[in-house]
Amino acid sequence: MPRRLVKLGFIGLVAVLVLTACGGPDEGGGGGGGAQGTGPITFVAGKDTSGKYPAVINKWNTAHPDQKVSMIELPEAADAQRSQFVTNLQAKSDRYDVLGIDVVWTAEFAKSGWLLALDEGQFPVNEMLKPAVETGRFEGKLWAIPYDTNGGLLFYRKDILDKAGKEPPKTFDEMTALCSLAQQNNIGCYSGQFAKYEGLTVNFAEAVQAAGGEIMTDNGTKVALGAPATQGLTFLANGFKDGEIPKPAITYMEQQSQRAFVAGELMFLRNWPYVYALAAKDEPANKVRGKFGVVPLPGFTGAGSSSLGGLNFAVSAFSTKQQTAVEFTKFATNQENAKEMVGLTGNAPAWPALYDDPELIKKFPHLPVLKEGMQTAKPRPVTPYYQEVTTAIQENAYAALQGQKAPDQAINDMTTKLNEIAAQGG
Amino acid sequence: MATETVRRGRVRRGPGPAQTSEGARAEARLAFWLLIPTGIVLAVIIAYPVVRAIWLSLHSDARFGTSRFVGLDNYIRAFTGTGADAFWSAFVFTTQLTIVTVILELVIGFAMALIMNKAFRGRGLVRASVLVPWAIPTAVAAKLWEWNFTPDGVVNQVFNTNILWTASHWSSFWAIVIADTWKTAPFIALLVLAGLQIIPGEVYEAAKVDGATALQSFRRITLPLVKSAVIVALLFRMLDVLRIFDLPFILTNGANNTETLSTIAYKEAIQQVHPSYGSTLSTITFVYIIIAAFLVNSLARADVVKTASRG
16 A cells, blocks of 8 residues: 555655744744744835835845745725725734834724834834834834834925025915015915825824924823914915915825926925925926925924824734844844935935935935924824824814814814814723 | 516426426426525625624724624714714715716717717727726726816816816816716616617618607607616616715815715725724615615606506
């Protein structure tokens, strides 16, 4: 019966393999923070539109052939990414090891028990930009490490201001005073992103922070809003009423507002740094090439404060190879790889030193201005109920901008709603 | 119809005294077993999600805790409670959208079908070009119209207007209606065209011989004979628009009270991670669609019978 022998042999072989496989990974384990298990892992993030991941993944894979990282790409839209993460993590699946998550999801994911708490001693967070690191914290623990960050900038028409012998504005008052110049040139004065979507929350938060306020504090348990919020929202609502913000801006998301600026239809635009490269491009549709500049966002009495964007790396609580996942997170977010990433994308790094890097500045001249803005940037409300919070903000801020609610009424309604959300507890 | 009756009759007669043949019973048993796989598939992909959604809708949402049975609380919340404003606004908007788009699409689609049914040179080209919008995926079409409706977009340029399409309720309404009609009038045209083509030419010839005018033969021949195709098209479109999602989601994202029943259900269930309340909203939508389909179907059928007896 040779056949039976073969079968037995096969079973024996499988058994041996399984046993050795089980014994292997747990040795060492010493990553600290309770992260254990090594082996091939997955890195999951939204569609890599700028091709920034392959370089770092390849470098890691060459150095760690037994702990290879493979990327799982999720859709490009943040909403769609989040629902994929939520579906997968709710099912406690171990398919995702390292998660590339939007900065506003940290609290929700951490509170749900989906993330591994990271050991602060293992990451050089003290050397990184403080506001960016803050987006990875929730309830006193560190859950995620910034991979890149992002802050708003004020793009302005240098040619028009120069001709009139004016300096770019540092405050809203200075900006509004310059609006007559826009009128003379028959273009809109100022715009941000005011359609009813996440960008409105970003712009609203910046208006509140410009007045020295905040939306929520204490891990989303307290609603701050108050007078600064009313001041900020009133500024935006008046902008629409008085025509300093052109009417079409109520439909603008990032792309539409960037198009308007690049087509020469706006004097001031609040947008993310990505617009810099587009506005500098040699293209027939580009009317502002060589005619624009950037400054940090203005505020009411001095410099403003940007909302923080960006992507953080976190480790899934359900990963079976957390040690590898932690090590890869450390590797991908280190300064050397961050520099490479900035060189490829022009995204804002989480490492302050890189903003002064002559090589990078040559390629992306806006970096020093961005650095200035990043020092005072603030995370959007840190709360496990972020989706509900941002919906309530958009609802009321949009009504105020449309003139359907007085700004103070909108802030009152928003406060009531946010208090309800904060009070729902566990 | 006739063959169906015969077949059904035979199976029913199976155990009867006349033909208590072992063969017939075996055949029935075989039929039962053959239907089992289909039954299982339907149970898994249709019955389970429906029952599960209803079951979920009777529980509370606890994002970070455990949910418990709350009976009809979620339904009360949607109809008269804290969710009532959002729900009724979406309900009314969806219904308005359905009525207006379905009527527009029927009229335009019917006209397209009449044109495509005529024999003329270049008919193939016309047929192909009419069907192009239908061939474009809805999400792509929605993105396309999003750009068409921007303040400096194609629509404003062509009509020399300055409308902020997505910035107020009624302009958003018409933006969605226009985009949806553009996209799906060809679908109705296709169904109606199929109906038109089975009307034999002799009937029209006979009418002509009897001295009927073009209008008369349209009203007395074309309309009644194509009616069942139209009803099918009407039902399809009605069901589709009642659960419309892509267009409003992409064009307005629900701004200015342009949420539809599907967008609020999606936002609750997926974005806010409130699966129970989201299920409640989808269950209500589901029931609403069934009732609407039933009403329209019985009204339309009654009308067919009336027309037939009158004619």
